[in-house]
Amino acid sequence: MAQTAEAVRGQSPPAPPPPGPPTPPRPRRRKIPTPYLLIAPALVLLVLVQLGPILQMVWNSLHSYTVRHLLPTAPAPEWNSFAHYATLLSDAEFWMILRNTVVVCALMVGVTMVLGTAVGNLLHRLPRWFSVTVSIGMMLAWATPAISASLVFRWLFLPERGLANVALDRLPDWLVGGGWLDYNWFLEPVPLFTVLILVIVWQSFPFVAVSVLAGLKSIPDELYEAARVDGAGGWRSFWSITFPMLRPLFALLLVLQIIWDLRVFTQLYILANSFQNKSVYLLSYYIYQQGFSASPANYGMGSAIAVVMTVMILAVTAYYLRIMIRQGETR
Amino acid sequence: MRSLKTATVTTAVLLAAAACGQGGSGGGTDPSEAPESLTVWVMGTANDPLKEYFDTVEQRYQETYPDTAVEVEFISWPDAQQSINNALAGGDAPDVLEVGNDQVANWAAQGALMDITSHTEEWAAVGEMDQAAVEYGTYEGAQYGIPWFSGVRTLYYRADWLEDIGMEPPTTWDELVEVAKAIEDEKGVPGFAAPTDFTNGIASFIWSNGGEIATMEGDSWEGRLTSPETQEAIEFYAGLTTEEEVSPQSYVGENELVPLADMANGEVGMYIDGGWALTSMEEQAEDPAVLEEIGAAPIPGAEGIAPAFAGGSALTVFATTEHPDFAFELLKVMGDQEGGKGYADAAGYFPAYPEMLDDESYQSDPVTAAAAEQMRNTKFFPTTPNWNAADQDGKILPGAVLDIVRGEDPDEVLRAANEELTEVLNEPVE
Numbered sequence: 052m053a054q055t056a057e058a059v060r061g062q063s064p065p066a067p068p069p070p071g072p073p074t075p076p077r078p079r080r081r082k083i084p085t086p087y088l089l090i091a092p093a094l095v096l097l098v099l100v101q102l103g104p105i106l107q108m109v110w111n112s113l114h115s116y117t118v119r120h121l122l123p124t125a126p127a128p129e130w131n132s133f134a135h136y137a138t139l140l141s142d143a144e145f146w147m148i149l150r151n152t153v154v155v156c157a158l159m160v161g162v163t164m165v166l167g168t169a170v171g172n173l174l175h176r177l178p179r180w181f182s183v184t185v186s187i188g189m190m191l192a193w194a195t196p197a198i199s200a201s202l203v204f205r206w207l208f209l210p211e212r213g214l215a216n217v218a219l220d221r222l223p224d225w226l227v228g229g230g231w232l233d234y235n236w237f238l239e240p241v242p243l244f245t246v247l248i249l250v251i252v253w254q255s256f257p258f259v260a261v262s263v264l265a266g267l268k269s270i271p272d273e274l275y276e277a278a279r280v281d282g283a284g285g286w287r288s289f290w291s292i293t294f295p296m297l298r299p300l301f302a303l304l305l306v307l308q309i310i311w312d313l314r315v316f317t318q319l320y321i322l323a324n325s326f327q328n329k330s331v332y333l334l335s336y337y338i339y340q341q342g343f344s345a346s347p348a349n350y351g352m353g354s355a356i357a358v359v360m361t362v363m364i365l366a367v368t369a370y371y372l373r374i375m376i377r378q379g380e381t382r
Numbered sequence: 383m384r385s386l387k388t389a390t391v392t393t394a395v396l397l398a399a400a401a402c403g404q405g406g407s408g409g410g411t412d413p414s415e416a417p418e419s420l421t422v423w424v425m426g427t428a429n430d431p432l433k434e435y436f437d438t439v440e441q442r443y444q445e446t447y448p449d450t451a452v453e454v455e456f457i458s459w460p461d462a463q464q465s466i467n468n469a470l471a472g473g474d475a476p477d478v479l480e481v482g483n484d485q486v487a488n489w490a491a492q493g494a495l496m497d498i499t500s501h502t503e504e505w506a507a508v509g510e511m512d513q514a515a516v517e518y519g520t521y522e523g524a525q526y527g528i529p530w531f532s533g534v535r536t537l538y539y540r541a542d543w544l545e546d547i548g549m550e551p552p553t554t555w556d557e558l559v560e561v562a563k564a565i566e567d568e569k570g571v572p573g574f575a576a577p578t579d580f581t582n583g584i585a586s587f588i589w590s591n592g593g594e595i596a597t598m599e600g601d602s603w604e605g606r607l608t609s610p611e612t613q614e615a616i617e618f619y620a621g622l623t624t625e626e627e628v629s630p631q632s633y634v635g636e637n638e639l640v641p642l643a644d645m646a647n648g649e650v651g652m653y654i655d656g657g658w659a660l661t662s663m664e665e666q667a668e669d670p671a672v673l674e675e676i677g678a679a680p681i682p683g684a685e686g687i688a689p690a691f692a693g694g695s696a697l698t699v700f701a702t703t704e705h706p707d708f709a710f711e712l713l714k715v716m717g718d719q720e721g722g723k724g725y726a727d728a729a730g731y732f733p734a735y736p737e738m739l740d741d742e743s744y745q746s747d748p749v750t751a752a753a754a755e756q757m758r759n760t761k762f763f764p765t766t767p768n769w770n771a772a773d774q775d776g777k778i779l780p781g782a783v784l785d786i787v788r789g790e791d792p793d794e795v796l797r798a799a800n801e802e803l804t805e806v807l808n809e810p811v812e
Contacts (some may be wrong), residue, residue: 119492120703121470210631233631238788324635327462327579327777327784346770347492348467 057097105361111354112136118347128351137354144329145337149359152313152334159251159312164305166252167259172289174260175267186264189257197254201321204250208236237322243331250318255311259304266297299378306371310364334360394569411707416447420705420712421455423465423476423693428456429661433726438724442715452712463774470494477709478529478716483518483694484770489769490521491811496699499525501710507718511734518762519696527696529734530572531726534690534756535582536749538645538659539652541677543569551652551679553589555618556681560654562628565651575641575653576629577620578784580775582691583638583654583681584619589614589761590683595779596764596807603764603807605800607782613796615684616779620786634787648672654681656693657753658730678752680759688741692760694734714774732757764807770807 112135114128139145170189174182192200206213210233219231236242270293278288294301316335323331326340334356342353397554420443422436433454436651440452457465462481466489469475481489489495492745498806502525511529519527539551544561547568552558562573577583593612596605606612621627633640639662641653646663660673667673681688697717699709715721723733732739732754738756744750763769772778782799786792 117492118467118470118494120474121467122493123472125493210634212632235631235634237635238784324579326775327780328635329781340775342466343467344775346463346488346775348463 055058070304086380105106108357108361111350112352112358114351116351116354118351120350131351135352138352139355144332145356147330148332148334148337151240151244151332155248155333156309156312156315158244159255159315160305160308162248162252163255163259163312164301167256167304168263168301170256170260171263171267172293174264182264186257186261189260192253193255193257195254198315198321200254201250201318204246204253204318205237205322208246210235237324238328240331243322243328247315247318247322250322251312253313255308259308261302262300263297266300267293270296284366299374302371302374306367309367313360313364313367334363404690405709407583411711413447413449416450416708417705418449418653419451419453420478420709421453421474421476422478422480422712422716423455423700424480425457425459425462425482426729427458427540428454430458430488432725435724435728439712439721440717442721443712446711447708450708466494467701476700477703478713479700480695481527481698483515483527483692483696485774486519486527486696486698487521487765487767488770489698490524492527494701495526496701496706497524498528498699498710498713502528505714507714510719510737512736514762515692515694515734517697518692518765519698521767527698528713530695530697530717530722530755531690531729531731532694532734532757533656533658533731534693534753534760535586535654535656535681536690536752536756537652537654537681539677539679540648540675541566543674545649551677552682553679553686554682555684558627559622559626559628562622562651563626565627569651571649571651572601572630572644573628573651574622575633575638575644576619576648577633577636577638577641578620578623578779578787579635579637579780580654581779582660582693584616584779584783585617585691585761585763586654586681586683587619588612590681590686590688591618592684596803597762603766603768603801603804605807607779607796607800607803615781615794616796617786617792618724620783620792623787623790635784642666645676646672646699656730657732657750659694660749676749678749680752680756687756687759689759689761690756692762694731767806767811768807768809772803776802776806778806 111128111129114131115131115134116128119125120128170185174185177185207213210216213236215235215236216231219227219234220229234242236246274292274296275288278292283291314335315333316339319331319333319336323336326332326336326344332340338353338356338360341349341356345352424432424436426432436452436454443450443452459482465478466481470493480496481495486495490497508528512532513534515529519525519529519735537551538580539561543565544551547564549561549564550557552561558574565571565573576766585595588611591610591611591614593615594606595612596603598604607616623631623634638653638655638659641650642655642659642662643666644650645653645655645659646667647669657678660676663673663676664670681690683689697713699713703709716725717734719733719735721740723738725731726733727743732744738744739754744754763773773780778799782795785795
């Protein structure tokens with residue numbers, strides 16, 4: 052190899068191709084389309100890194116597969132005839148977790164989209180310097196690592212010393228009720244999920260806001276002027292101009308948010324303080340608990356729950372792809 | 383006559399064991415074949431005394447195996463499970479591994495540990511260790527771990543505050559509540575910490591009331607959480623937060639590490655933790671002078687001293703080691719009287735050799751003296767590989783306490799928890 056390289060280096064530079072029009076390709080019976088050839092390596096790589104693990108996950112979910120199957124001398128995992136799925140379907144806890152996941156995810160996505168769109172509109176109207184300042188502030192929230200953000204929110208809501216409890220306690224009782232100082236936000240599902248949604252929304256609305264701002268900049272002002280002349284208010288012009296014009300953008304943002312929020316783990320792990328409180332599990336959390344934290348770690352069960360979540364994400368992605376393909380058709 | 387015979391036999395066995403121990407070390411452990419390095423995994427975080435201890439271990443090991451380096455990695459307790467899983471999955475595995483003494487059976491059942499029966503039989507020092515702890519390191523009749531150190535939890539209290547209000551450290555539940563309320567009244571901080579994610583502490587309350595977590599009936603485990611004694615103890619513990627209000631809401635859902643930080647900063651009057659906590663407190667205290675005022679006493683029970691969980695760790699040889707004989711030789715250096723005491727002293731535990739407890743150094747310091755007294759009154763958790771699944775993973779007992787503190791009906795919570803506990807403890811080990 053080194054010798055070849057040496058030899059090549061030693062040669063005089065190759066003669067430039069002869070001038071003139073390139074020779075026309077010889078007619079072939081059926082040639083392999085060059086574009087496909089060019090993306091083939093990427094496709095192969097994608098199959099290896101994406102499809103491979105997914106197939107492995109499905110395989111795991113159909114076998115009894117725990118830590119002891121990892122040892123070099125261990126027996127192969129045994130086929131268990133869908134036992135993990137049967138257990139899941141008959142497990143009330145699983146259904147509760149699935150329901151909580153859907154509800155919490157819907158709330159996160161809904162609040163993020165509404166707030167993000169509102170702030171995006173606001174940014175569009177603000178003077179430039181002000182808009183830049185607000186954007187920088189939001190970007191900082193967006194760039195904060197999930198673990199730091201969750202810790203800060205946990206501290207904010209701690210009983211006895213958290214800022215939220217101290218502030219609520221100082222407010223008049225007729226407004227918020229009394230006894231807030233030692234209220235524990237992290238025990239019951241509703242208050243804990245409330246804080247969780249706060250963290251997630253705080254971190255993810257900037258992305259929506261900035262995307263919407265970029266979209267708004269692409270809409271010609273004349274449209275709004277015309278609407279104003281026709282007597283449309285802000286609300287009407289949003290639904291008649293902004294929303295239809297940005298529909299593809301909203302669809303994309305919606306799908307991305309759903310996928311991201313289904314996978315929430317870190318924030319919940321910090322807020323719920325490990326795995327002791329089963330009533331606040333979400334699906335992604337349950338996967339990790341079964342697959343890695345359980346003793347012995349149950350890879351089969353973890354994979355089965357992961358398959359359920361993958362199917363949910365694939366369904367959302369399929370909807371997204373359909374939108375993308377339709378857009379392609381209309382262009 | 384009979385006792386004389388027993389004595390003779392015992393002596394003969396001990397002599398034989400000692401002889402074997404010396405002769406046995408040559409077999410299969412030729413220094414010229416020793417590996418370049420051996421890896422030890424220790425739980426916890428590194429600090430200077432521990433690093434010095436492992437330098438000594440390496441020096442002692444190199445007296446016999448001069449070409450072998452001893453590499454030490456510190457694994458934090460919460461990461462232990464994943465680290466061992468990864469090691470099993472073919473990652474870099476250790477040769478010698480420390481595991482919690484209540485986890486030996488669990489990891490042995492999962493094939494992570496090597497059966498070291500043939501080695502321990504030839505090692506005389508095992509005979510001098512705490513025999514209950516040696517027994518706790520077995521699984522299905524084979525030895526997988528030998529006790530490295532032991533440690534008990536005790537009640538920590540602010541000695542200066544108790545002096546101010548003219549009270550003695552509590553010795554019973556009633557006194558515990560009384561003293562805690564007095565501290566809250568006089569000093570304006572919570573009197574006691576009752577974190578709910580604290581099986582080791584809650585167990586002391588259960589045991590001191592004559593209750594059990596689970597018992598072996600015939601050949602299966604039976605949960606005892608619904609027995610009147612156990613239920614009363616659990617309700618009392620939960621009531622420290624809800625009824626008596628001596629422990630604040632901020633400890634609900636937490637483990638003992640949160641009150642540890644508060645104790646170090648003078649924000650709680652009493653809490654339960656082990657001797658090792660003092661090192662962490664030193665790191666967390668804003669004003670080190672507070673630490674001078676912290677005293678320790680045995681854990682108060684329903685009436686008198688409560689039994690504490692016989693905590694501690696076992697030394698094991700990891701199943702995938704390529705050098706089992708050399709690894710066991712290293713285990714011996716760490717676990718013999720010199721190595722065991724060295725680690726116990728460096729890390730704030732007690733050696734696994736009972737006769738060393740009478741040592742002047744443990745009796746002179748009031749904090750360790752209280753622990754040494756508590757050491758004589760200890761119990762173990764159910765000896766089954768499923769204990770981890772029930773506790774570390776399932777959080778059955780802490781979860782039940784949490785639910786009761788959250789206001790759910792104790793009868794219902796404990797009945798459900800007890801069913802789950804019985805089921806998990808009896809799950810077949812594949």
